[in-house]
Amino acid sequence: MQTKITLDESEIPTHWYNVVADMPNPPSPPLGPDGKPIGPEALAGIFPMGLIEQEVSAERWIPIPERVREALSMWRPSPLYRAHRLEAALGTPAKIYYKNESVSPAGSHKVNTAVAQAYYNQQAGIKRLATETGAGQWGSSIALAGQMFGLEVRIFMVRVSYDQKPFRRSMMQTWGGQVFASPSNETQTGRAILAKDPNNPGSLGIAISEAVEEAASRADTNYALGSVLNHVLLHQTIIGLEAKKQFAKVGDYPDMVFAPCGGGSNFGGAAFPFFADKASGKRVRLVAVEPTSCPTLTKGEYAYDFGDTAGLTPLMKMYTLGHDFMPPGIHAGGLRYHGDSPLVSQLYHEGLIEALAVPQIATFEAGVMFARSEGIIPAPESNHAIRACIDEALRCKESGEAKTLFFNLSGHGHFDMAAYDKYLAGELTDFYYPEAEIKASLAGSPKVG
């Protein structure tokens, strides 16, 4: 009874998969402040050309540089698990598989793109990276990647996570990163927000504004983003590409793929390579799972909006709750983002992928059940995919269907034990964002076209 489906180091994919090549319509372009499409040159102030080319590429396969593959080989290929114990605990006829991205040194999938971004920036002669982080998974990933490629890394960490997760900060510092609670006094954006509200809990949108401001104002500094953008999702496709090889090894294939969805890189990384098959006629359902407290796909509007709070980024066509939407301080910090990847958004808008929202307490219930059966304590973000997958497995129990279900275990919860403590003590709360507040927030956002 095989539990772990592994690949050899030589089987690490040699190319990333670009979903744009298989989309029925070309992606909506990003727009400048004047409402006109911007070209690659507009991004050159904060990104290296290697990444900009990937951002706008329509090529199906993009080669992974040898030094990036070498860096990835520290923890990749990651194992695919058949969750025999979870299936037994649920009493379901469904077969459950998960990709274990928690095996990376930073503990999540985020480092898959971090090493690629650090590589291209180093090649371009950049000395410093500025970035934001929510739960700290991205921040620790880019701190490690910066260390590997000799770059200084400055990280703006959403204050509510900075306070909830002091040890994620220590982790970044152990890898040599510099960490600031955002909103911070390091930037004009941060200072302006603190002047109005010294206790502002921060958001990914604010932290992005701070990092972009710093990158735009210094020639030696570029910006690095942990999700949302096309090139970030591209780098994460290594997850789904490996998973497909692993499914082939055991002669199985998923009926449904579940991944958490905040900015979209988790979902894009796990699901897009399966979309390639769907585009060629294969039946496979791809499900993005988000929190009810930040229901971007399920309650947001498909419109042009800024990626950050201050409006420094280009306008992107995406599902959004409004760029100054302030989600509550839930424990899945990585899913507290007002917008979503334009690629994920477009596929959802065109009915090619699905989305659902789950409340916080139910996600931790699923996470504890998973930990007690499969051993690994999942990140709160991952618990969203686990919840959706367990719900489907329970439906299979009702119907008797032996579906093959696959989810992305995007990270471990070693830095989230305070949240588990609260769950076990019955102190967690659910949050369903009132539609009126979403509407009010959207009213303040631009809607071009």
Place this chain on the structure above:
Amino acid sequence: MQTKITLDESEIPTHWYNVVADMPNPPSPPLGPDGKPIGPEALAGIFPMGLIEQEVSAERWIPIPERVREALSMWRPSPLYRAHRLEAALGTPAKIYYKNESVSPAGSHKVNTAVAQAYYNQQAGIKRLATETGAGQWGSSIALAGQMFGLEVRIFMVRVSYDQKPFRRSMMQTWGGQVFASPSNETQTGRAILAKDPNNPGSLGIAISEAVEEAASRADTNYALGSVLNHVLLHQTIIGLEAKKQFAKVGDYPDMVFAPCGGGSNFGGAAFPFFADKASGKRVRLVAVEPTSCPTLTKGEYAYDFGDTAGLTPLMKMYTLGHDFMPPGIHAGGLRYHGDSPLVSQLYHEGLIEALAVPQIATFEAGVMFARSEGIIPAPESNHAIRACIDEALRCKESGEAKTLFFNLSGHGHFDMAAYDKYLAGELTDFYYPEAEIKASLAGSPKVG
């Protein structure tokens, strides 16, 4: 340039290796309160017969039950890494390899024996396990293993670690374990110690007394120990056995093996399978690395002493600092033990293995260097082996020797970031235990024969 040397799930060893078969002299027997050797039946009140048989066995190979191999396959075989980046950072001609035991769900090697112990207890019809934990690595491992085999687990956690590492407690609770700060009010031993000193920081010796008292006083409850005993070291030999297969795959073999040494299971697990080769004439040096704050092998006495503080265990012939020795609250909680494995002690006494002690600050310096080059943030215990290995690699740099060095990365430091914080802030201290205090402590310990 291969980084990670992996094995297939089918290559998980089918047998544990028992070093007793290759020792030049039989192990000194444990003694009862009357100073006479005790037989297996004396242990039957707190251990299942399956484990007692292993405790006294002289068979070289002991089969691993299929259900234990299946449980181990959740994370095993663990990868062997060639530390190319660390070698480059040191500029050494030495080749450095490490076994990555941090990939287990509980984050350390401890779970290798936890699943075996839970299995044999379940087979014997036991419902509850009582145990102690220092740093929390053992406690979390046995909580997980208990959950996997349907046993209730009660854990006495050394108070100083309980306070330093609240999230290890959360981890045990997430897996369903019950955790008490030791000394506790749950046992007579604990209550007596608290009556004298309500602020007693605890020690492994005290926590063992509490767990043994509980196991001895209830028929449905057995005791589980995370180190020291022969069967525990036996279960850990899976580490070295896998490593040997992995070295064979790349056509290399270590000149020196380094492992942290507290109770001895980390060292025994990594080194004993290489001792088998040494016993047949192969040149390989086996080095146990301990903290200068608890220098059992390097400053202790080889004598009969109790395994616990209250004197409830049989007398064991081992290196000891005296059974009421109270080591300072260093961050490598797993190495704060007054005694050592009788098997490790006897091999050391007979000059067949080596030992050295390293101070705390130097171990964290090594750990941060390792984290910045190899990516993984190590457990403070593991940092001891890393320090010793780096020192040897630096000697190779002087001498120009291209030695092959191997160490056991026994666990990750995700629950030790407060210690890294202190190191980075320059707030850690070193501690060299004064010989006079060791002598005074030893004076109060029995020395039979």
